[in-house]
Amino acid sequence: xxxxxxxxxxxxxxxxxxxxxxxxxxxxxxxxxxxxxxxxxxxxxxxxxxxxxxxxxxxxxxxxxxxxxxxxxxxxxxxxxxxxxxxxxxxxxxxxxxxxxxxxxxxxxx
Amino acid sequence: xxxxxxxxxxxxxxxxxxxxxxxxxxxxxxxxxxxxxxxxxxxxxxxxxxxxxxxxxxxxxxxxxxxxxxxxxxxxxxxxxxxxxxxxxxxxxxxxxxxxxxxxxxxxxxxxxxx
Numbered sequence: 001x002x003x004x005x006x007x008x009x010x011x012x013x014x015x016x017x018x019x020x021x022x023x024x025x026x027x028x029x030x031x032x033x034x035x036x037x038x039x040x041x042x043x044x045x046x047x048x049x050x051x052x053x054x055x056x057x058x059x060x061x062x063x064x065x066x067x068x069x070x071x072x073x074x075x076x077x078x079x080x081x082x083x084x085x086x087x088x089x090x091x092x093x094x095x096x097x098x099x100x101x102x103x104x105x106x107x108x109x110x
Numbered sequence: 111x112x113x114x115x116x117x118x119x120x121x122x123x124x125x126x127x128x129x130x131x132x133x134x135x136x137x138x139x140x141x142x143x144x145x146x147x148x149x150x151x152x153x154x155x156x157x158x159x160x161x162x163x164x165x166x167x168x169x170x171x172x173x174x175x176x177x178x179x180x181x182x183x184x185x186x187x188x189x190x191x192x193x194x195x196x197x198x199x200x201x202x203x204x205x206x207x208x209x210x211x212x213x214x215x216x217x218x219x220x221x222x223x224x225x
Contacts, residue, residue, distance in 0.1 A: 008152075031212050042201070042216040043153075088153060090214075097166060098143065098205065098214050102152025 004101035006089050011107040018076040020104045022089030025070060031092040032065060034074045037103070038085045046087070047074075076106075084108045112136075114217035116202050122223045123192055131187040131220045135204030143214065144177055144187050145201045153201070159185065192224045 006022040024032070033048040049056045049063045049072070056063045062075040076083055089101040115134040123129050135142050144156040155169035159179040170176070174192075179185040189196055199221050203214040 033213075035214075042218050043203075043214075044216070045213045048213070086152070092212050097158050097160070098141075098203075098212070100145070100153045100155065102154075 004089055004091055004099050006087075006101040006104050008102065009105050009107070011109065012079050013109050014079060014081055016079055018074075018079045018083065018106055018108075020074045020076075020087050020089075020106065022072040022074075022101055022104075023070055024072065024089070024091045024099070026091055026093040026099070027067075027070065029091040029093050032063075032072050033088075033090040033092075033098070034061075034063065034072075035088040035090060035100070036085050037088065043088060079106075079108050081108045081110055114202055114204050114215050116200075116217035116220050118220060119218065120221045120223075122225060125194060125224055126191055128188065128190045129192055129222065131189075131200050131202075131222070133185045133187070133202030133204075133217060135183070135185070135202070136206075136215055138182070139204035139206050139215075140182055141205045141214075142179055142185050143203045143205075144185070145203070146171075146198045147201060147219070148198045156187070156200075189222075192222075194224045197222055197224045 003025045012018045034046045035043045036046040037043045060077045064073045086103040086105050088103045093099050117132045140161045142159040146154040157177045158166040174190045177187045199219040201219045203216045205214045
C-alpha cells in the first residue's frame with residue numbers, strides 16, 4: 001500500500017546542517033515534495049523533485065532522491081532558528097493522490 | 111478565491127453533537143483532500159476527491175465521519191456524535207492535476223474542540 005515514513009524529531013544547533021529523511025513505498029510516484037509548517041501556520045510547499053532526478057539544489061536546500069531505495073532526504077545548510085518547523089515529506093502516488101508523512105519536527109538550538 | 115478557504119476557523123462543540131466543516135478549494139482544482147492534525151502530531155489522511163471519480167475514503171477513522179463534494183467545488187466534512195478524541199485541526203487542501211501543477215495548497219484549517 002501507500003505509505004510515507006519519516007522520523008518525528010530532529011534537533012540541531014544553529015549553523016549546523018540538518019538532514020531530514022523520508023522513505024516511501026509507491027515506486028510509480030512521479031513527484032516527491034517537502035512541505036513546511038511553521039508554528040501556528042498552514043502547510044506550504046518548500047521544494048519538490050521529479051522522480052527522474054537524483055538531486056535538486058535550491059539555495060540552502062538540497063533534495064536527494066534514491067529511487068532504488070525509495071529514499072528522499074532534505075538537507076538544510078547553515079540551519080537557522082527560523083527554520084524551526086515541521087517538515088512533511090509527500091509523494092504523488094498512483095491515481096494522483098498526494099500521500100504525506102507524519103512530519104519531522106525540527107528544533108534549532110541557538 | 112485566491113486560496114483554499116475553510117470555515118469555521120474555530121469550532122467548539124459539546125460531546126455528542128454533530129459538526130460540519132466546510133472547504134472552498136481554489137477554483138478549477140480537481141483534487142481535494144481532508145487531513146486531520148492532532149495537537150503536536152503529524153498529518154493524518156482522511157479522504158481524497160478527484161474530479162468525478164469515487165472518493166478515496168480509506169483514511170476516515172470511523173463511520174461517524176463522512177465527506178461530500180459537489181462537482182469540483184465546495185466540500186463538507188461531517189462528524190457525527192463528536193467525541194473528545196475528535197479534537198484536532200482539520201485541514202483541507204486542493205490541487206490542480208495537470209502537467210507540472212501538482213502542488214497541494216492548504217487552507218488554514220478548522221480547529222475543532224470537543225468539550
